[in-house]
Amino acid sequence: MSAEVIVIGAGPAGLMAAISSAQKGAKTLLLEKNEVVGRKLRLTGGGRCNLTNSADLQTIINNIPGNGRFLYSALSQFSNKDIINFFEKENLPLKEEDNGRMFPVTDKAADIIEVLIKKARQLDVDIRTESPVRNIPALGSVILTSGETLRAKSIIVATGGNSFPHTGSTGEAYGWLTHLGHTITELYPAEVGVLSTTTDLQGLSLQNISIEVFDQKHKRITKHQGDILFTHYGLSGPAALRCSSHIHQALKKHNLQSLDLTLDLFPGKNHEELRKVIFAKAKKDHNKAIKTILSSFVPKRLVSLILTQAQIPSDITFPQISKKSWDDLISTLKSLKIPVSGTRPLKEAFVTGGGVSTKEVDPKTMQSKIVPGLFLAGEVLDISGYTGGFNITAAMSTGYVAGTHAAIHANSPLLR
Ligand SMILES: Cc1cc2nc3c(=O)[nH]c(=O)nc-3n(C[C@H](O)[C@H](O)[C@H](O)COP(=O)(O)OP(=O)(O)OC[C@H]3O[C@@H](n4cnc5c(N)ncnc54)[C@H](O)[C@@H]3O)c2cc1C
Structure with missing residues (x-):
């Protein structure tokens, strides 16, 4: 024929x-x-x-x-x-x-x-x-x-x-x-889930955050804004999917086992604007532990990860927080590190x-x-x-x- x-x-x-x-x-x-x-x-x-x-x-x-x-x-x-x-x-x-x-x-x-x-x-x-x-x-x-x-x-x-x-x-x-x-x-694989050792946040979703991927020399590979979802293997959701092919390529190109992506939980506010808002709340509720203050700004399940990365004890209150700790806390909220080690396979x-x-x-x-x-x-x-x-x-x-x-x-x- x-x-x-x-x-x-x-x-x-x-x-x-x-x-x-x-x-x-x-x-x-x-x-x-x-x-x-x-x-x-x-x-x-x-x-x-x-x-x-x-x-x-x-x-x-x-x-x-x-x-x-x-x-x-x-x-x-x-x-x-x-x-x-x-x-x-x-x-x-x-x-x-x-x-x-x-x-x-x-x-x-x-x-x-x-x-x-x-x-x-x-x-x-x-x-x-x-x-x-x-x-x-x-x-x-x-x-x-x-x-x-x-x-x-x-x-x-x-x-x-x-x-x-x-x-x-x-x-x-x-x-x-x-x-x-x-x-x-x-x-x-492109547009696929991202593997991470941060699996204890499974089920948590974050809306309209900014996500950036850096290589080992801290050079930015890609940046996206949108929603992400923590899953049993790591990360999914539109903004994570958009990063996936870049993560795969970067790990391969630089022969790395893992790299960090960073989440800006408040992309609409700069460092100073964010500091002012959280500082004011902490000052007003000066007897409350910082972990309690923070949970009115971010999901409760994220608080301990944030305080660990910022190296701030979770129970301290406003009068005990130094200027440096404030800076570290706000920097962490603007660039929370999530280690990633690859992506789900091509077939997925x-x-x-x-x-x-x-x-x-x-x-x-x-x-x-x-x-x-x-x-x-x-x-x-x-x-x-x-x-x-x-x-x-x-x-x-x-x-x-x-x-x-x-x-x-x-x-x-x-x-x-
Ligand atoms: C779950 C899922 C959701 C998606 N959602 C979207 C979306 O909403 N928007 C979007 O833009 N993209 C989406 N995509 C991507 C999109 O589906 C693909 O990019 C698109 O289908 C590619 O079109 P294609 O015609 O090139 O290939 P395909 O759609 O893969 O079609 C190829 C066809 O060739 C046939 N074929 C293969 N080998 C042979 C052979 N030897 N002999 C005869 N026939 C053969 C296959 O059976 C198949 O029917 C999604 C993908 C998936 C998996």
Whole structure:
């Protein structure tokens, strides 16, 4: 059997690639190994699918620390606004939540998938589920695990990364692509829980704090503001997830067993402002122990960690606290140290860092610079973003561009 364009993998990248390829008039075949399409997509955003973000182009790029700059051209061809318009046109409006996060108004990821399938079918995309691909041995041919060989002028690989493998993203395409001459940069977990020896705070959540990661020379690696949650293994929550890939990379690069991250529990107040407020309260309640005073400013469970780091006995009262101790206390509240030793594994990560080297892919078309007629889209590429809708945006944008240019390539007179 032959098609003009074969798309491998029916996640957000592959579905959008198949749609744009068919819109450009190419006979398009979409192959998916699972019995359903979009299995990972269904889980996204807690089942609600945070499919994009309303931010401007530069903010989108800034929120994709893994090669976001590669996406300037793709996003100028199919942006977050185009994603929003696409679903609105298909009668599934989106709504905006905090930090620009966009969800379908129905709060159902399944509705996003339904729209994509419906649109692909309207455009006569041939969607074949339960069709795992075994290999792309050479330009223009695809071998299924059933042994069947399919041919196409353009092939788009949109097989995803290697995290949450039970959804189908098992990473076998890396092997085929290496064989074809591509470089796969080292895979690592991104947007994943962080390991810490501070486990006695399990269940405690902190809202809107600032979190910074430093290397062993006290150079700041990254800084984020948001919520964190202490878990049985360490830290989770949006701000901790954002730090995770940086922590993984820094430990590896500097060959470290652990490093410190610091929490600013009062990012809205500078040292002096914070000192004034706590000092006033301690002065007013001058008979009360500092541990009691502090627990009206921070969760009770944090108090002993703070006082230990500030080296202040927990039972002393206002008249016994020296000026130096006040400084140490406020400094600790503004930079509470939490030792971290790594992250949870790749299979648990929301996103796979690393993948097909973006240096080997034309950013304007998503065509391989090594194998003409081969296109790449989505998380199989070395592209990884923070949570907030940035990963699906990258998948749909690169998918759209790959589909469009794969169709143009397939219909180019030279190939007829
Ligand atoms: C729990 C969870 C929640 C998330 N929430 C969000 C969110 O709210 N917003 C956001 O932006 N991002 C989110 N992400 C990340 C986002 O889901 C991914 O970045 C995105 O799905 C990547 O799209 P993709 O099409 O490249 O790959 P995938 O969605 O992984 O799709 C790849 C497809 O290829 C198929 N495939 C693989 N190998 C083969 C083969 N050999 N033959 C045939 N088919 C094959 C797979 O079965 C799969 O269906 C979340 C991730 C997880 C795990």
